[in-house]
Amino acid sequence: MGWIKRNLYFVIGGGISVILLGLAGWYCYSKYDLNNQKWEALSKQYEDLKRFAGETPHPGSGAVNNIQAAKEFRTNCLDFIRHATNYFVRIAPLPDLPKITDRDFAFALTHTIDQLRRDATNASVGLPPDYEFSFLAESRKTYFQGSLEALSVQLGEVKTICDALFQAKVNSLDSLRREKVSPDDAAGNATDYHGDKSVTNEMAILTPYEIVFRCFTPELAAVLSSFASSSNGLVVKTMDVEEASATTMIDPTTGAAMQPPQPNPQYPTYSPKYPTYNPDGGRPNFPPPPTMPPAATATTQRRGALPIVLDDKKLKVTMALTIVKLVPPK
Numbered sequence: 348m349g350w351i352k353r354n355l356y357f358v359i360g361g362g363i364s365v366i367l368l369g370l371a372g373w374y375c376y377s378k379y380d381l382n383n384q385k386w387e388a389l390s391k392q393y394e395d396l397k398r399f400a401g402e403t404p405h406p407g408s409g410a411v412n413n414i415q416a417a418k419e420f421r422t423n424c425l426d427f428i429r430h431a432t433n434y435f436v437r438i439a440p441l442p443d444l445p446k447i448t449d450r451d452f453a454f455a456l457t458h459t460i461d462q463l464r465r466d467a468t469n470a471s472v473g474l475p476p477d478y479e480f481s482f483l484a485e486s487r488k489t490y491f492q493g494s495l496e497a498l499s500v501q502l503g504e505v506k507t508i509c510d511a512l513f514q515a516k517v518n519s520l521d522s523l524r525r526e527k528v529s530p531d532d533a534a535g536n537a538t539d540y541h542g543d544k545s546v547t548n549e550m551a552i553l554t555p556y557e558i559v560f561r562c563f564t565p566e567l568a569a570v571l572s573s574f575a576s577s578s579n580g581l582v583v584k585t586m587d588v589e590e591a592s593a594t595t596m597i598d599p600t601t602g603a604a605m606q607p608p609q610p611n612p613q614y615p616t617y618s619p620k621y622p623t624y625n626p627d628g629g630r631p632n633f634p635p636p637p638t639m640p641p642a643a644t645a646t647t648q649r650r651g652a653l654p655i656v657l658d659d660k661k662l663k664v665t666m667a668l669t670i671v672k673l674v675p676p677k
Contacts, residue, residue: 432673433578434577434578434580435551435578435579435580435671435672435673436578436579436580437579437672437673438500438503438504438507438579438670438672439503440496440499440500440502440503441455441456441459441499441502441503441506442454442455442499443499443503447495447496447499448495449489449490449491449495450489451495452485452491452495452498452499452502453488453489453491455499455502456482456485456486456502457486459502459506460479460480460482460486462506463480463506463509463513464478466509466510466513467509467513467520469513470513470514470516471516472512472513472516472517472518472519472520473518473519473520473561474519474520475521475522478520479539480505480509480523481505481522481523481524481525481539481540482502482505482539483535483536483539484531484532484533484534484535484536484539485498485529485531485532485535488531491529491531492529492530492531493528493529493530493531494528494529497528497529498528498529501525501526501528504525504554504556504670505523505525505556507577507579507581508523508556508558508581508668509523511570511573511574511577511581512558512560512570514569514573515562515566515567515569515570515573516566516569517560517561517562517566517567517570518560518561518562518563518566518661519560519561520558520559520560521559521560521561521663522538522539522557522558522559523539523556523557523558523559524538524539524540524541524556524557524558525539525540525541525556526540526541526543526544526545526554526555527540541555541557543555547674549674550673550674551580551671551672551673551674552671552672552674553669553670553671553672554669554670554672555584555667555668555669556667556668556669556670557665557666557667557668558664558665558666558668559663559664559665559666560663560664560666561591561661561662561663561664562661562662562664563659563660563661563662564659564662565659567588567662567664570664570666571583574668579670580670580671580672580673581668581669581670582668582669582670582671583666583667583668584667584668584669585666585667586664586665586666586667587664587665587666588662588663588664588665589662589663590660590661590662590663591660591661591662591663592663
């Protein structure tokens with residue numbers, strides 16, 4: 348005991364050292380598995396480094412730095428994406444409100460249809476009688492089922508498409524078809540809808556439309572140019588062009604299809620030579636006026652006249668459109 352008292356500090360220090368050594372041993376033992384995991388991860392990274400160094404293209408050495416080139420390429424891709432978004436600007440819904448009520452949509456629908464009809468009249472574009480621009484089912488209602496947001500989005504998109512057609516001054520708009528998005532659409536006119544559905548992927552929502560209109564080639568070129576230069580992501584998917592029927596006539600006031608006038612069956616046919624009279628006291632039958640051969644009338648030209656280079660005819664165009672709407676970034 349006397350030795351401990353004389354060397355008390357040494358004994359205390361030795362005891363503390365033993366305790367610390369025990370704790371250090373326990374710590375090393377407890378971290379043994381972690382050390383093995385770190386060593387395996389380091390070995391894997393070293394092997395990956397050796398593999399990358401042996402691949403083509405090489406990460407780079409000296410003046411060549413492929414890693415930096417990859418970073419610059421990524422930056423260019425992001426810049427391109429930001430620039431491309433300028434061509435996929437969101438089409439404003441009608442009405443464009445945070446929360447849409449039945450009254451808001453009914454007012455916007457009536458106002459938009461009236462405006463489109465006035466624009467068509469001002470541009471001399473024929474429309475079917477009392478045309479509702481594919482919203483016949485909703486135009487007769489004041490209370491709506493389903494999502495008013497989806498209907499307001501479609502109303503804004505329909506107006507954008509029709510504005511492009513009216514600015515191009517097509518001869519007539521026969522029909523416009525859209526996707527069914529509301530239970531009210533089930534009671535609508537079948538010619539207002541098509542069977543395609545919107546498709547959503549990681550980057551955008553693709554909404555299909557179909558339009559049928561009549562025009563000449565300059566107006567068709569103007570329509571395609573308007574869609575191509577649009578900032579709202581209007582993409583022409585397919586287009587079917589055929590010659591408009593020669594027997595179909597369009598009423599300039601209503602835009603409705605008309606049939607050519609037919610002879611009245613109550614009058615007898617004309618006599619090929621001399622006028623005859625109906626024995627019952629009817630009107631006389633006069634011979635038809637002489638007609639020129641169509642070939643001679645169409646091909647005979649005066650001397651020195653310029654030849655016909657382009658004989659443009661009215662076309663019936665059935666066009667499938669897709670509106671690309673970018674998904675907001677997460």
